[in-house]
Amino acid sequence: MEIKPKVVERLVRYAAIDTQSKEEELRIPSTEKQFTLARLLLEELRALGITDARLDPEHGYVYATVPATLPPDEAAGVPAVGFIAHLDTSPSVSGTGVRPVVHENYAGGDLVLPGDPAQVIRENDVLQSQIGADIVTSDGTTLLGADDKAGIAAIMTAVEYWMAHPGARRGTIRVAFTPDEEVGNGTAFFDVQGFGADFAYTVDGGEIGEISDETFHAQTAVVTFAGRNTHPGYAKGILVNSLYAAGHFLSLFPEGMKPETTEGREGYLHPHDLGGNEESARLKVLLRDFEAEGMAAKGALLGEMAAETERRFPGVTVGVEITDSYRNMKEVLGRHPRVVAMAEEAMRQAGVTPFRHAVRGGTDGARLSFMGLPTPNLFAGMQNPHSKLEWVSSRAMEQAVATIVNLARLWAENGNAPGPDRV
Numbered sequence: 001m002e003i004k005p006k007v008v009e010r011l012v013r014y015a016a017i018d019t020q021s022k023e024e025e026l027r028i029p030s031t032e033k034q035f036t037l038a039r040l041l042l043e044e045l046r047a048l049g050i051t052d053a054r055l056d057p058e059h060g061y062v063y064a065t066v067p068a069t070l071p072p073d074e075a076a077g078v079p080a081v082g083f084i085a086h087l088d089t090s091p092s093v094s095g096t097g098v099r100p101v102v103h104e105n106y107a108g109g110d111l112v113l114p115g116d117p118a119q120v121i122r123e124n125d126v127l128q129s130q131i132g133a134d135i136v137t138s139d140g141t142t143l144l145g146a147d148d149k150a151g152i153a154a155i156m157t158a159v160e161y162w163m164a165h166p167g168a169r170r171g172t173i174r175v176a177f178t179p180d181e182e183v184g185n186g187t188a189f190f191d192v193q194g195f196g197a198d199f200a201y202t203v204d205g206g207e208i209g210e211i212s213d214e215t216f217h218a219q220t221a222v223v224t225f226a227g228r229n230t231h232p233g234y235a236k237g238i239l240v241n242s243l244y245a246a247g248h249f250l251s252l253f254p255e256g257m258k259p260e261t262t263e264g265r266e267g268y269l270h271p272h273d274l275g276g277n278e279e280s281a282r283l284k285v286l287l288r289d290f291e292a293e294g295m296a297a298k299g300a301l302l303g304e305m306a307a308e309t310e311r312r313f314p315g316v317t318v319g320v321e322i323t324d325s326y327r328n329m330k331e332v333l334g335r336h337p338r339v340v341a342m343a344e345e346a347m348r349q350a351g352v353t354p355f356r357h358a359v360r361g362g363t364d365g366a367r368l369s370f371m372g373l374p375t376p377n378l379f380a381g382m383q384n385p386h387s388k389l390e391w392v393s394s395r396a397m398e399q400a401v402a403t404i405v406n407l408a409r410l411w412a413e414n415g416n417a418p419g420p421d422r423v
């Protein structure tokens, strides 16, 4: 089976379907139109011979099983492996009327997008590395939505491959497509029990070879400043204005600990919302760090800044209340090192050099990991996501399909190896 035309055809077909999600919607999915793609995938899975494919009629999740080909006694000892991609596209750029363009046999140079010649994808090292492949873009008036339809196309093409190769050895494979990842709600109604995988991989990463096995630890601090108000005309010796204390507190944030001065594995403190009056003020601060110790140190620092502010502004009480938002999925994945190691081997066997990537944010996989489904993220190949200059190469998607197919085979071959860390 030739992979390239299959995976490119799927991406082009899925990308043309508008599945943009919406911020600040209470219902999930946030937009009804995500069902259009969900239903199409359901039908397509059934046409490929998947008998248990189902659609969550309320929330739009699609689940399916590719049955094991191993004899039952062998299959029982092999973990069930999941693959997950998201249906929706980013709310930040229009996803209505996407007209995918396939630039066949890319020969180098800039790519001018035909629908808006002002939109030009400049040749860079990444694009140059894809010379000879087909490059898929939008026409320049919308995003492409390869984030994450490249991931869906790769998983669906792997399903087609598996169903066409009943003689290939594999354990049980589970597949799921989820709504509303881009608005942070992709896992809200994910049926971990019903999905029935021992662990899973989201196929939602960019650069070829990328495996994300870490996210930030994330906390939010609410800092309150309590002063004393009175009529300003008669305030001498009485008024204690909380706003000056808040301003002073803000001035104490270390320069080298801000989002605008940090990158890579550095964490940050980020004041992002401030309100109040003379009587009281309230500041919200994001705390981010990859390490638990770094996180604790940042919380302690906010406490010191509060104490310093109280000394400087007698009569003002400064309170700091910290709550957890999400945790680094490495806490979970670290207990299952083979999940990531096997993905690295699957990539090497697909001709890809794997590298680990720490995500400076949270992911659906991180939430799933803490819901009992360890889930690192694998590359799907998309570049410049959430923009009109989004693109993906056919070669990257072929390599994503090969990685997925290799993973199923590797787990079938090695999944029931003895040892303390079976999974």
Ligand SMILES: [Zn+2]
Binding pocket: 086, 147, 148, 181, 204
């Ligand atoms: Zn994505």
